[in-house]
Amino acid sequence: MDEQALRTTxxxxxxxxxxxxxxxxxxxxxxxxxxxxxxxQCAVGQESGPQVSYTYYDGKVIHLHAACDALWRGExxxx
Numbered sequence: 001m002d003e004q005a006l007r008t009t010x011x012x013x014x015x016x017x018x019x020x021x022x023x024x025x026x027x028x029x030x031x032x033x034x035x036x037x038x039x040x041q042c043a044v045g046q047e048s049g050p051q052v053s054y055t056y057y058d059g060k061v062i063h064l065h066a067a068c069d070a071l072w073r074g075e076x077x078x079x
Contacts (some may be wrong), residue, residue, distance in 0.1 A: 001045055006068060009044050010075045019062065021042065023069075029055040033066055037063055044068040 036049035050063035
């Protein structure tokens, strides 16, 4: 997917509640690295090999590629 398609997907996921509008609200843990998370898919592009993981109080876990994570944070409303 190109950047515009990813941004459109992110906005849709935020509107549906799949992605929070504030990545840090209710977050209990965030892991990021250069290693891919085996067996997981990116919540945005649905491709394997995400490098970022957010865990929330309600048990929800979101996995993202680093680029998708940056785009998501960029699409979130400013505090």
